Amino acid sequence: MPIIAANFKTNHTRASTAKYISLVNNYLKTNSTSEVYIFPTATSLDEYETVLNLSIGVQNAYPTKKGSFTGEIGTEQLDEFFIKTILIGHSERRHILGETQEAIAQKFQYFKELGYKIIYCIGEPLEVKEQGLQSTLEYLWEQLVGIDTTYDKLILAYEPVWAIGTGVTATVEDISNIHNAIKKEINKPLLYGGSVNFGNIEKICAIPNVDGALIGTASWVAEDFIKIIETTKEL
Numbered sequence: 001m002p003i004i005a006a007n008f009k010t011n012h013t014r015a016s017t018a019k020y021i022s023l024v025n026n027y028l029k030t031n032s033t034s035e036v037y038i039f040p041t042a043t044s045l046d047e048y049e050t051v052l053n054l055s056i057g058v059q060n061a062y063p064t065k066k067g068s069f070t071g072e073i074g075t076e077q078l079d080e081f082f083i084k085t086i087l088i089g090h091s092e093r094r095h096i097l098g099e100t101q102e103a104i105a106q107k108f109q110y111f112k113e114l115g116y117k118i119i120y121c122i123g124e125p126l127e128v129k130e131q132g133l134q135s136t137l138e139y140l141w142e143q144l145v146g147i148d149t150t151y152d153k154l155i156l157a158y159e160p161v162w163a164i165g166t167g168v169t170a171t172v173e174d175i176s177n178i179h180n181a182i183k184k185e186i187n188k189p190l191l192y193g194g195s196v197n198f199g200n201i202e203k204i205c206a207i208p209n210v211d212g213a214l215i216g217t218a219s220w221v222a223e224d225f226i227k228i229i230e231t232t233k234e235l
């Protein structure tokens with residue numbers, strides 16, 4: 001059963017998110033056994049009607065219940081909507097927002113202790129990829145420092161930075177090499193992310209040791225996302 005996740009990043013309003021979730025939920029009611037996650041913007045979180053295999057998660061939160069952390073949200077705000085799923089370590093937070101591995105590991109520990117389902121992202125920039133597989137793997141292991149990879153509610157996502165939002169997907173060989181190496185060390189569901197779309201999802205999800213996909217751009221239209229879920233449901 002594949003795991004398919006939609007990352008809205010800074011897209012959609014409350015109104016369009018509600019419509020989107022309702023469409024996906026209606027589809028899942030009768031059509032699919034895939035495990036599906038949707039990560040809307042923080043302002044679009046709400047108490048949505050969802051089937052068992054659909055979870056709404058938060059793209060980011062501060063490791064606190066509440067307090068003086070201007071611009072952040074804590075678990076008190078998430079509890080209002082029964083959110084128990086979080087994305088941690090996304091490359092845009094690492095590279096654009098400047099989150100350090102230390103801060104990421106602290107965040108992981110905090111949400112782990114509260115029993116959140118965590119989709120934890122790792123991925124190398126282009127200059128590291130160009131140094132070869134060994135360097136790439138060393139870079140990825142660094143992104144796992146301080147992370148409890150035995151946590152039972154952990155899903156990993158391998159997302160090469162150069163493939164995110166660029167339209168350039170990693171090759172089957174690249175994905176295969178990295179996923180096999182990660183799976184040898186860590187026995188957790190492992191998603192691929194990076195320019196996954198309706199045209200390539202089947203090929204990517206058919207690669208051994210790929211357990212599903214984390215999708216940004218190609219997930220933002222509900223009908224497209226539903227087509228992606230439909231395509232992968234037999235895999």
Ligand code: PEP
Pocket residue numbers: 007009159163164165166167193194195196214215216217218
């Ligand atoms: C992402 O944001 O996690 C992602 C994979 O984006 P995209 O699908 O647009 O490459």
